[in-house]
Amino acid sequence: MDNILLRILLDSFERHQRPEEERGYGRPFITISRDYGCEGNLLAGMIAKELADRGSRWKVMSKEIINEAAHELNLDPEKVKTVVGPVERGTLDEVLSSLTTKYYKSDRKVRQTIADVVITAAQTGNVIIVGRAGAVITMGMPNALHIKLTAPLQWRLDTMIERYNMKREETVKIMASIDHKRFKMQRDYMKKAIDINDLFDITFNCSRITHSEIVKAIISVLEYRKMI
Helix, strand or coil, rough: CCCCCHHHHHHHHHHHHCCCCCCCCCCCCEEEEEECCCCHHHHHHHHHHHHHHHCCCCCCHHHHHHHHHHHHHHCHHHHHHHHCCCCCCCHHHHHCCCCCCCCCCCHHHHHHHHHHHHHHHHCCCCCCCCCCCCCHHHCCCEEEEEEEEEEEEHHHHHHHHHHHCCCHHHHHHHHHHHHHHHHHHHHHHHHCCCCHHHHHEEEECCCCHHHHHHHHHHHHHHHHHCCC
């Protein structure tokens, strides 16, 4: 697999060798935050395909962010997921201390590395960042479109049961855990007290609008804002 972060950093380095007006500051990027059960990765892929059909190549970054952060830290990606997952800080050191001293990384270092990967990708532009507190980490950066996917709890529950043939009780527990994890990750990156929902430019209710309709709406906004 190509090292995505290396390619991003090389692109960033090359741009910094050019005059400031040619460096591409404020190049467009999208972040997608989603409640569990709302398919953010599917939407990102659909947006990227629509943009490609229009002659504009955009990257999608989701699990790639974790993989690149793990690569930079010389850690197993599963250990990085543990840090940004639902494990509480009280047990976090116990989890990480099970590694050798050589490979021990504090949760602060892991989170900062993830943020560095997200910011570098956003600065490079033409990227769709799914999850990983992307809207929080890139808050205030220009030429961004921050999207939130949500839906009523019952709709999400029914959708996940049907999609993966899961048991209702199991699905409820997983949904609660992942929703909490995502909220906690966003909160941990917040540098000032604001309502997380104020970060988003557009919020879509996935129980009322299809992904195809969402793609059309997003493309219209990107065109209106001259981001494509």
